[in-house]
Structures are given as structure tokens and as C-alpha cells.
Amino acid sequence: MDGLAQAVERLGQVLEDSGIPRMPARVFAYVLAEDRDRYTAAELAEGLDVSPAAISGAVRYLTQTGLVVRERRPSGRGDLYRIVDGDVWGTIMRARLPILDHYVASLQEAVALLDAGSAGRARLEETRAYFDFARRQMADLAQRWEAERTGARADSSRT
Structure with a gap:
């Protein structure tokens, strides 16, 4: 092989x-x-x-x-x-952000349907908080990656 x-x-x-x-x-x-x-x-x-x-x-x-x-x-x-041209992984990651937005919104709607203080609502609230956190972190990571990529390209063109 x-x-x-x-x-x-x-x-x-x-x-x-x-x-x-x-x-x-x-x-x-x-x-x-x-x-x-x-x-x-x-x-x-x-x-x-x-x-x-x-x-x-x-x-x-x-x-x-x-x-x-x-x-x-x-x-x-x-x-x-x-x-995908150029930054395949950054493009893929950014394309996934709306999916996480949808999770957060759907989970928020589900939370609102359950009784305050219930165990199920607490689990859904934590799940929503996790996906909200993950979405923010992925967006930040995409921005940092783009800056890293741009900086690496600029550094290599100087040498």
C-alpha cells in the first residue's frame, strides 16, 4: 500500500x-x-x-x-x-454555528414549557447553557484561527 x-x-x-x-x-x-x-x-x-x-x-x-x-x-x-476553497476547517466550523444557535433557541423554548424548579427543566437549562457556551467558544475559536492563519501567511511571505 x-x-x-x-x-x-x-x-x-x-x-x-x-x-x-x-x-x-x-x-x-x-x-x-x-x-x-x-x-x-x-x-x-x-x-x-x-x-x-x-x-x-x-x-x-x-x-x-x-x-x-x-x-x-x-x-x-x-x-x-x-x-471548500482555502480554510476548509474554519469554513466547516463557521458553518456549524447556526446549528448551535438552533440548539440554544430550541432548548430555551423547551425550558419555558417546563415547571420552574423541576429536575427536567434544570437539566434542559444546563444543556442550553452548555450549547450557548460551546457556540460562543466556537465563534471565538474561528476568529482566533483566522487571525492565526492570516498571521502565518504574512510571516511566510516575509521570508
Whole structure:
């Protein structure tokens, strides 16, 4: 097994362990580790040595979750798949912030429906507080990461 295949399998396993289904995890690992920036479904299937049908479901999952972008081929025949331009992880994290906003709002609505002082309400209040905290921390982390990335790019252009 060559280095690319080993890297894809290792990263794919980590992504799978974190909750991404196996084939989408492998496809995402492949588009991160392989040198090209755009792939047809056939190229993904060939690179991973899997069937085109397996790729179809995987790229559907990856596009729906925002991990991969689908675009039309210049020839108009078929689609190309690529990771988000530039800051893939920062983009993914920022895209998750509205999900946390939704959790906080929904939990607040649920809290309001329960009796004050009840055990269930207390658990929901703590859950809401946690997601509110996580959302603020993720937003702050995204800002700090952007500053870090920008600073690192500026430092490397000076050398």
C-alpha cells in the first residue's frame, strides 16, 4: 500500500470514529490528501478502488454536510467535487454555528414549557447553557484561527 492509500485509510478511520460514515470519511480523506483540487466521481472511485455507486452516496453526504462542494464541469457533462476553497476547517466550523444557535433557541423554548424548579427543566437549562457556551467558544475559536492563519501567511511571505 502506498503512502497516499495509507494516509487516506488512517485519516478516514479517524473521521469514521468521529461519526462520519465510512465511505464519506474515506472520500473526504482522499480529497484532502491527494494533490488534485477537483475530482470526477469516476476519479474518486478509481483513486479509492471502489464502485461508482459507493462514491455517489458518499459525495451526496459530503455535499449535504458542506464538507465538499459540487460544481458543474466546464464541458457541462457531469460534476466535479472539491473541498471548500482555502480554510476548509474554519469554513466547516463557521458553518456549524447556526446549528448551535438552533440548539440554544430550541432548548430555551423547551425550558419555558417546563415547571420552574423541576429536575427536567434544570437539566434542559444546563444543556442550553452548555450549547450557548460551546457556540460562543466556537465563534471565538474561528476568529482566533483566522487571525492565526492570516498571521502565518504574512510571516511566510516575509521570508
